Amino acid sequence: MANTGWDEFEIGAMLRSFDGKIDDIAGTLQEDRAYSQNNSFVASVADWRIEKPVFNKDFCIDCQFCWIYCPDISIISRDKKMIGVDMDHCKGCGICVEVCPTNPKSLLMFPEHADEEAELAKWPEKDEEKK
Amino acid sequence: MSEMKKIKNLKEFSTSADRFEGANLLCPGCAHSIIVREVLxxxxxxxxxxxxxxxxxVCTAVYPYTSWDASWIHIGFENGSTAVAGAEAMYNxxxxKGRLKQPERNPKFISFAGDGASYDIGFQWISGCFERGHNIMHVVLDNExxxxxxxxxxxSTPIGxxxxxxxxxxxxxxxxxxxxxxxxIMAAHGGPYVAQVSPNKWKDMVKKIQHGFSVDGPVFINAASQCCTEWKFxxxxxxxxxDLSTDTLAWPLYEIIDGKELNITYRPKNVIPVEEYLAAQGRFKHLFKDEYKYLIKEWQERVDSNWAYLNRREEARV
Known part of the structure; x- marks a missing residue:
């Protein structure tokens, strides 16, 4: 279906979000859903990014501010814990870093090509002057 | 299923399984999807x-992809609200007639539209939905x-x-x-619930949305949607x-019940001068030139008088 051009459909054709039947979408987490090839979940906007967020779980207090304010459903929270960033869907806007309340921040923006391990190793120290 | 979802705090809220998907084509930093997620x-x-x-x-239904994990329809610029109202009428x-396959399910009918499709082009259609009294919710993503x-x-564009x-x-x-x-205008239609929300006050937003679901009749939600592309930030x-828009009172948060009872739902502890809100946006930068500075003063006066009006409405309960 995904290979069919937009003008090659028969009238009444359907593009479905999922393969097969899902009874309770609101109770099914993303990893348990059978996404179809027509759901934008299977696409990626990773090439939009100039900067990427890097998550340091040592300082995270699981306040979930980043989860609620992420416009791209890219903050993965499971069982009330923030567990990482979905790099296929993150556009690198930087809102998560701005709303992060910890000191030092648990999320920081780095250039897309930066090495995550190296950046985590030299994470900034606590800023004593900040309240 | 029909009982209201319990959301006490943000941690509890974060266990929700999103029904709006990533890799949509909205600009990075767009508030639209933050609002849609909070509503859904x-x-x-x-x-x-x-x-x-x-x-x-246009950003969530680009062939061959959809970003919606629910029944979703788009027809024209003006008639999203009417399409949902039609679905609601058929459901009823x-x-x-007793012909629903799963009558125990209790679907919610929501129409999303921008300010262009609500304030201007779709206005007559929303007005019709309110007049007929459909049990729907119309959410405006107001980026002015x-x-x-x-x-x-x-x-919806403000002066200046x-x-x-x-x-x-x-x-x-x-x-x-x-x-x-x-x-x-929408309160004057006599709808049971009309509310203004902002994505930064998520708890206030969720409370209002859930109240909107619980009432019988058309609900109008006006959500501030900060647009980094056009507001230039x-x-x-x-x-x-x-935060600036709610704390300067440029976007006050309030609700109107049954077209009469007005409640202010957020009172900032420290009200910030509206100048700071204007200064943060490129679309207002010319106001800081000497010849246009009087407009900032007028802005402040307008915001103050609107706030005074809302407070008096709240007191008077009419």
Whole structure:
């Protein structure tokens, strides 16, 4: 279906979000859903990014501010814990870093090509002057 | 399924399974999807959704992809609300005849539209839905401009904003008409619930959305949607702009019940001068030139008098 051009459909054709039947979408987490090839979940906007967020779980207090304010459903929270960033869907806007309340921040923006391990190793120290 | 989802705090809220997907084509930092997520996650019930033409529609349904994990329809610029109202009417008719396959399910009917599709082009259609009294919710994603087509002014654009059809320059300070008071207009329709929300106050937003689901009749939700592209600010500052808009009272948060009872739901501890809200946006930068500075004063006066009016309405309960 995904290979069919937009003008090659028969009238009444359907593009479905999922393969097969899902009874309770609101109770099914993303990893348990059978996404179809027509759901934008299977696409990626990773090439939009100039900067990427890097998550340091040592300082995270699981306040979930980043989860609620992420416009791209890219903050993965499971069982009330923030567990990482979905790099296929993150556009690198930087809102998560701005709303992060910890000191030092648990999320920081780095250039897309930066090495995550190296950046985590030299994470900034606590800023004593900040309240 | 029909009982209201319990959301006590943000940790509990974060266990929601999103029904709006990533890799949509909205700009980085767009507040539209933050609002859509907060609305959709406020319930676990089935959803019947529509989107009128606008950023949200063109960015979430680009062939061959859809970003919606629920029934979703788009027809034209103006009639998203009517499409959802039609679905609601059919649902009620089938329910009455006993022909629903799963009558225990309790779907929610929500129509999303931008300010262009609500304040201007779709106004008559929303007005019709309110007059007929459908049990639907209309959510306006108000970014105060036709952002999808390149930043033309809409009747929601505030005074002084520089847009492509009302550019600021040597002869003009930009938009000259004041923002339409859509809240008062919709409240005058006598709908059971009309509320103004902002994405930064998520708890207030979820409370209002859930109240909207619980009442019987048409609900109007006016949500401030900060647009980094047309308001000209850095995408990372979206929530900062939202905070400024609620704390300067440029976007007061209140609700009107049954067209009469007005409640202010958020009173900032420290009210910030509206100048800071204007200064944070590129579309108002010409107001800080000497010849246009008087407009900032007028802005402040307008915001103050609106706030005084809302307070008096709240006291008077009429």
């Amino acid at each position: 996650n406020a319930t676990n019930d089935d959803l019947v959704l529509s989107a009128s033409t606008g950023c949200l529609e 008719a089938l329910k009455k 401009v036709y952002a999808n087509t390149g930043g033309q002014r809409s009747s 904003g520089s847009n492509t059809t009302t550019p600021a320059g040597t002869h003009s300070y930009g938009e000259k008409q004041n923002k339409k008071d859509m809240m008062a 850095d995408p990372k500052d979206t929530m900062h702009l939202a």
